[in-house]
Amino acid sequence: MIDVSTWDTLEEMQPNVLKMLKNSINKGRLAHAYLFEGMRGTGKKEVSMLLSKSLFCTAPIDGYMPCEACHNCKRINSGNHPDIHVVEPDGASIKKHQIQSLQEEFSKTGVESKRKVYTIVHADRMTVNAANSLLKFLEEPTSETTAILLTEQAQQILPTILSRCQIVTFKHLSPEHLIQKLIDRGVSERKAPIIAQLTNNLDEGLLLSNDEWFAQAQSIVVKLYEVLRKNPLEALVALQENWFLHFKEKEQIDQGLDLLLLILKDLLYIQLGKQNQAVYLDESSRLEQFALQTSGQRLAHQMTAVLDAKRKLHANMNPQLLMEQLVLELQEGSTFV
Structure with missing residues (x-):
């Protein structure tokens, strides 16, 4: 995963994404469902956590940036917030029972507030039954629920699901940017250029360097x-x-x-x-x-x-x-x- 831990870093790597989310939060016009699509290593999952922190932060900076210091920000960073749920493939796919469990969880009142956020990682790996269950979920959104679907293969997702999401495209990192990131992490200036041509992912690049x-x-x-x-x-x-x-x-x-x-x-x-x-x-x-x-x-x-x-x-x-x-x-x- 790339190092997208703050909004400043996001602005440097994904300026268009930052601008869109910032405007939506400031104007109170967040969509009820987003599809973050783009290559591996472009920060989709990290940005979904940033957005979650922005929504739950008790002291947001300038109205949209999470403070990273309040109780909610810290719990989200540690993966322990009760009103934020992440669904990932169970084996090779996301199965119907996983989506049904998510629906059951969201039918309950929020533990601390009405707001809830769920993120589906590798949404393109949902089985047909899981995708149909999610579709029903998306068709009946509540004003305080935000869905974030992450994918590298948007074309594999049902058109009916795509039509209910605001699609946010994450651009791949430039080789020049990745080269500098690799060098900053200790990779030699002579090795970094080759690695940056073979992967768009900082973690993969660091593994290749060693x-x-x-x-x-x-x-x-x-x-x-x-x-x-x-x-x-x-x-x-x-x-x-x-x-x-x-x-x-x-x-x-x-x-x-x-x-x-x-x-x-x-x-x-x-x-x-x-x-x-x-x-x-x-x-x-x-x-x-x-x-x-x-x-x-x-x-x-x-x-x-x-x-x-x-x-x-x-x-x-x-x-x-x-x-x-x-x-x-x-x-x-x-x-x-």
């Missing part, structure tokens, strides 16, 4: 590109001796292809005189030499081949066959099939 597998992966991908410049046999041997031993799972292969794509992008940036946008900072001298030995047109063709390989990987093509074909395509420039 992951020995990821460090080795970068080295293997650079070596693969280096042998690609030689002959097909050496490249295929490199796949067997290095790549397949390291990149075993589908997710790992996908990340390896992303790293290869970043090398190709760096070479193109170098050719265009935009070295400041390159991310493989530890390999800059070698990449500058590689950039002199290829053309922009060939790099564009190779990037297209890698992107096509990623697509075929997600379509469940055999990974070994996929990589062998990709290596031959990157070397010979033939059509990747």
